[in-house]
Amino acid sequence: AMLITYNMISRVLSQSPSPVTGMLPYHQFVRAKIFSAFSRLSDAMKDCKGMDIQLMNDITHSPGAYAWLKCASGVHCADELKKLAGIEGNPGALYASTNQTMRLSMFMPSVEMDIMIKKFYKLCA
DSSP, X not given: OXXXXXXXXXXXXXXXXXXXXXOOHHHHHHHHHHHHHHHHHHHHHTTOSSSOEEEOSXXXXXXXXXXXXXXXXXXXXXXXXXXXXXXXXXXXXXXXXXXXXXXXXXXXXXXXXXXXXXXXXXXXX
């Protein structure tokens, strides 16, 4: 396992940066995946009717690897999303926020991302 990890890291580090962006190809891939995931999540949550919820990230610049969601006042966001739509994330209180917020990882296998996005579309319809 260590040899496989070492070989993967060596391959990534040996790649030359892109002359256009200065990023390694792997970083370009990850950045594209993250922006795509945020765009899809934003579209799914637009004008959500099933729950008072909003995406807090600035998705036009550097949204990061986690989506931060904010639910209505007094709502435990993670519990409510799990109960209503089967969407699992981490309560914001674990990250020095409140339970009115929730953190979702945006870097996951495509199949899992597709399932999560479909759940948001269904919730927000």
